[in-house]
Amino acid sequence: MTDETPANPAPDAPSASTGKPAPDDARHAMKMAKKKAARDKIMATKTDEKGLVIVHTGKGKGKSSAAFGMIFRCIAHGFPTAVVQFIKGGMATGERALIQERFSDLCEFHAMGEGFTWETQDRSRDIEMAQAAWAKAKELIRDPRHRMVLLDEINIAIRYDYVDAAEVAAFLAAEKPPMTHVVLTGRNAAEALIEAADLVTEMELVKHPFRSGVKAQAGVEF
Template identity: 45%
Template sequence: MKVREKRHGLVLVHTGEGKGKSSSAFGMVFRAAGWGMKVCVIQFIKGQWQTGEQKAATRFDEIEWHALGDGFTWDTKNPEQDIKTSREIWEFAKQKIQSEQFDLVVLDEINYCCGYGWISGQEIADFVRQHKPGWLHLVLTGRNAAPEVIEVADTVTEMTRIKHAYQAGIKAEQGVEF
């Protein structure tokens, strides 16, 4: 494994309307763990919804996983609580990033929090510029990535939906979407 002092820590953003943003990030999680790198996943929206990736991560000592949040925000009954929870998760995420315990940190669905105006893109970009260790890889996922977040990133990928099974009435399938 490349020593931290020689590593260029990348900031990657996965955004867009298409599927695969989190899945791509989780592929990097398992790739990094395979190299013995310490990884932290922080999910901003998932709440208690169990996923196959989270279950698989328990098999790796290198992966620390935090499924936080209050669930899917488009069903929210209490936007003030969602804002409060997102802010608390952001503070937790900043602590994990600055702890220097991890080689890769994934902030899953944080871009949604920007899209809803709960955390500003400028705040995230400023934190990344000022406080992210130079060797740390950081991945931010979710639709509607803020322009400031895109600007601070080294690599930005936009997933484009061409066709999705949900449009044909097929619900999310275990092993494929969760």
């Protein structure tokens, strides 16, 4: 045995003479083949298409960001979309600027909020603006051209009793066109909306830079 010869060659190493895969690779390929067959069988049963009611809620960051990601997916496919902002309308955001400057032909953008309630300090005005936003939302959802309508921060408006959760759920059940997706974002989603939804995601907070004294930053929060 020379210095170049390993004392204990790996038992699963490929043979230099045959070039055949190591036993571990063969086992992995067999396992993945079985998994693919099972997955393909499941996927073959998923044939329906429908417009979804989608809720993004929870204390973690990313609810609106994920929703706008879907809006941009629709835009990329050439699908008409619409956005109604119930709270954040009082501040400039990157997604709003991009949509209005580049994609206004594919996305109607209605920023109808005036900020969070502790900033406006005018409950009657907040209710008036939220009701106007809900009226616009209903108009946009009823239009079957829209593939997706995002109701950004509507859950907050519902939480403060500016909009009635039962009314929203009933409207979606009765009047949403069959192929229109509606996305509702914001913390503390009402149980009525969770029950009405086809897809619910709860964002969990693990860490947030705000707790370390870092303020909201362009490109991350807005």
